[in-house]
Amino acid sequence: MGATGGGISKDALKQVPKPARAAFIWLVAIWASYCGSLHGFNSSNISGVMGMSAFKHEYGWDSLSSGTVTNYKGWVTSSMLLGQTAGILLSGPIMERRGRRPVILLAAITYTIGALLMAVNFGSLVELMVGRTISGLGSGIAYSAGPVYISEVAPTELRGMMSTFYNAGIMSGVAGAYWINYAVTMVIPAGSEWQWRIPMILQLIPSTFLLAGYPFCPESPRFLMMRGQVAAARRNLIRLRGGLDERNPYFAREYTELRNKVDHSEDAPTTGQSPWKSIQQSCRQFASDPTFRKVLVLVLFVQTFFIMSGGNSITYYAPTILDSIGFNSSKVLLFTAVYGTIKFLSVFLYAFFLTERFGRRPLLLAGSTINLVCLIYIAAYLGKADLSATNSSPSAAAIIAVVALCVFAVGYGFGWAPAFSLTASEICPTSMRGTVITLAFTYQNLLNFGITRGFPNMTIAMHPWGPFALFAVCTFCGTLWVFFAFPECKGRSMESTGALMALPWYKVGFEPVPLQQELSGREGEAGGKDLEKDAYSEHEETVVERVDGRSIGR
Numbered sequence: 001m002g003a004t005g006g007g008i009s010k011d012a013l014k015q016v017p018k019p020a021r022a023a024f025i026w027l028v029a030i031w032a033s034y035c036g037s038l039h040g041f042n043s044s045n046i047s048g049v050m051g052m053s054a055f056k057h058e059y060g061w062d063s064l065s066s067g068t069v070t071n072y073k074g075w076v077t078s079s080m081l082l083g084q085t086a087g088i089l090l091s092g093p094i095m096e097r098r099g100r101r102p103v104i105l106l107a108a109i110t111y112t113i114g115a116l117l118m119a120v121n122f123g124s125l126v127e128l129m130v131g132r133t134i135s136g137l138g139s140g141i142a143y144s145a146g147p148v149y150i151s152e153v154a155p156t157e158l159r160g161m162m163s164t165f166y167n168a169g170i171m172s173g174v175a176g177a178y179w180i181n182y183a184v185t186m187v188i189p190a191g192s193e194w195q196w197r198i199p200m201i202l203q204l205i206p207s208t209f210l211l212a213g214y215p216f217c218p219e220s221p222r223f224l225m226m227r228g229q230v231a232a233a234r235r236n237l238i239r240l241r242g243g244l245d246e247r248n249p250y251f252a253r254e255y256t257e258l259r260n261k262v263d264h265s266e267d268a269p270t271t272g273q274s275p276w277k278s279i280q281q282s283c284r285q286f287a288s289d290p291t292f293r294k295v296l297v298l299v300l301f302v303q304t305f306f307i308m309s310g311g312n313s314i315t316y317y318a319p320t321i322l323d324s325i326g327f328n329s330s331k332v333l334l335f336t337a338v339y340g341t342i343k344f345l346s347v348f349l350y351a352f353f354l355t356e357r358f359g360r361r362p363l364l365l366a367g368s369t370i371n372l373v374c375l376i377y378i379a380a381y382l383g384k385a386d387l388s389a390t391n392s393s394p395s396a397a398a399i400i401a402v403v404a405l406c407v408f409a410v411g412y413g414f415g416w417a418p419a420f421s422l423t424a425s426e427i428c429p430t431s432m433r434g435t436v437i438t439l440a441f442t443y444q445n446l447l448n449f450g451i452t453r454g455f456p457n458m459t460i461a462m463h464p465w466g467p468f469a470l471f472a473v474c475t476f477c478g479t480l481w482v483f484f485a486f487p488e489c490k491g492r493s494m495e496s497t498g499a500l501m502a503l504p505w506y507k508v509g510f511e512p513v514p515l516q517q518e519l520s521g522r523e524g525e526a527g528g529k530d531l532e533k534d535a536y537s538e539h540e541e542t543v544v545e546r547v548d549g550r551s552i553g554r
Contacts, residue, residue: 016155017250019242028153028240029162031213033169035104035146037206038111038139040173042080043315044340045199046132048181048333050076051319055196058123070456072125077316078453079129080136083114085445087140092438094141100149100220103141108210111138115207119200138207143441147421152220153240156254164351167418171347173206174315175340182333225258233258285435296436298485298508299424303444305478306420309371310471311412312448313455314405315343320456321405324382324464325398335402342406346413354414360422361488367415368479374408375472377401382465416478420444427489484508 049055050073056062061069087107095103114135121127147166154162180199188195218240224233237255238244244251285292314321318336327335354363381401394402424437458467487500487508500508 015250016157017241017244017248019244020155020240020250021158022242024242025154025158025240026162027213028217029150029165031209031217032104032146032149032153033165034206034209034213035107035139035142035149036166036169037173037176037209038107038135038142039084040170040175041177041203041206042111042132042135042139042173043312044174045177045181045203046077046080047317047319048178048336049196049199051323051329051332052185052196053190054193057191058193058196059125059128060123067460070460073320074453074456076125076129076132078449079132080139081445081449081452083133083136083138084140084143085442085449087137088143088438088441088445091141091144095145095148095223096226099223100145100152101214101217103145104149104210105214107138107142107145108207108214109138110141111135112204112207112211114138115200115203118203119197135203140445142210144437149220152222153218155241160355161351163422164347164355164418167347167421168344168351169206171340171344171413171417175337175344176205177203178318178333178337178340182330182337185330185333222258222261230259292436295427296439299427299436299440300443301481301485302419302423303440304447305368305474305481306416307444307447307451308471308474309368309412309416309478310375310468310475311371311408311416313451313467313471314408315340316452317455318405320459321464322402324459325385325394325401327394327398327402335405339405339409342409343413343417346410347417350414350418355418359488360419361482361486364415364419364482364486365479367411367413368475368482370411371408371415372472372475372479374404374411375468375475377404378408379465379468379472382468383463423486423489427487 053062056069059072061072064072087110091103091107094106111134114131114133114137117131117134118128121131146169147163150162150166151159177199180202184195184198188198218236219232221233221237221240224230224236234246234255237258238246238251241251241254246252246255286296318339319332322332322335323329350363378401381397381404385395385397424440455467458470462470485508
């Protein structure tokens with residue numbers, strides 16, 4: 001397929017009528033992407049805030065031992081992830097019973113309450129951790145609701161690119177929080193309590209956008225159809241497609257497909273269940289369904305290497321890491337802001353220019369390899385450098401270590417950062433997608449909690465180089481695993497990707513994508529708009545037939 005820049009092909013874009021790709025649907029997708037910004041702000045601003053002298057004085061940390069402060073930092077940073085795990089478990093059942101929009105509203109309100117508790121706190125560590133946990137609950141609810149809403153309202157041809165808006169939302173929150181921390185240290189005197197309160201207040205930015213946009217964004221037509229509200233589903237679909245006429249062939253096809261999917265009960269068997277019943281159902285399915293086991297194991301491997309690549313730990317503790325390398329406080333916050341911006345730009349490039357041009361697997365291999373090289377250098381530098389020495393300016397080796405962190409951000413943005421969410425949605429057949437995603441994100445957050453909570457203590461027990469050596473070993477294993485066992489999802493339907501699970505795990509990575517060149521050729525040959533649509537539909541059906549006939553990739 002010809003690419004507009006990677007995120008979407010020109011041929012696919014032509015299939016969407018102009019009203020259906022007008023500004024409104026893009027604004028709706030951007031609005032939902034702020035669900036990711038909740039997590040981005042929540043995970044990034046706290047590390048810089050805890051390093052501010054006014055914050056340390058407010059909480060009495062300036063009179064405590066370094067070991068005690070390290071312990072407190074671990075709990076404050078990681079407490080958000082406990083709330084986020086609970087939010088992920090709760091969001092699925094609530095979404096299926098109440099809708100996508102109300103859940104996003106609940107997430108924004110919950111996050112706002114937690115952020116306000118942190119902002120108006122006066123030195124109570126318990127209140128700070130409660131605020132972090134509540135805000136984490138809000139970002140956890142949004143963690144699932146945002147991607148689901150985007151995938152259900154986006155036109156089929158734009159869904160892949162719009163789904164990456166969520167990852168871009170996370171990284172924009174990371175970068176925004178870092179720049180706010182840097183700006184307040186430049187503008188507000190170090191002794192002022194407002195130096196740390198303002199970043200706490202400004203983490204309300206994403207939830208404010210969600211609250212402000214809520215009245216203007218319609219409920220998912222798919223959810224309304226599932227609830228039997230056919231007329232409302234049709235109205236919302238028309239609105240999301242820019243007022244497209246119901247008689248338009250594009251609208252008629254999409255509406256018919258939507259009804260057929262709901263009528264044939266393609267939703268996950270755990271839809272609408274309580275978290276406990278969902279877990280019970282998942283255990284039964286794991287025991288009885290080999291495909292479910294293979295899909296779940298593959299997705300859990302992705303989540304494991306995503307966390308153990310060290311990307312999240314660097315995000316949470318970037319100021320501490322840069323301080324270990326030998327930079328002063330003002331330079332630390334500046335470089336963390338630059339680091340966050342590089343992560344955002346990398347994910348942006350991945351979404352719009354790279355993923356459809358090069359594919360998921362090659363980019364993940366390249367990104368993971370880049371991460372590995374950078375982690376090896378950082379671990380070697382921290383192991384050799386005299387970190388107790390006080391130099392007026394960083395050494396050349398220290399500057400290279402900072403450059404390695406920035407290059408790491410590029411590899412992370414091309415590799416594990418988008419892979420953790422895209423793989424969970426693309427590899428799973430429809431019938432098990434909800435269950436697998438819930439289990440995967442719950443597992444990911446629990447693992448993330450353990451690593452985040454332990455990272456400050458690991459830098460003491462293992463020396464500062466120890467965690468990076470651990471991340472390097474895990475990334476090496478992850479890169480090998482991707483080479484053999486990670487499937488290329490570009491050009492495959494979700495169901496055909498799931499059919500790859502019939503192969504031995506060590507052959508999955510080498511299975512070619514079926515019919516992609518043939519599909520591209522037919523799309524390019526189609527002269528008129530209607531003929532182009534017919535060609536696309538015809539070959540999409542052929543792909544499904546070959547998958548069902550077990551001739552995939554042969």
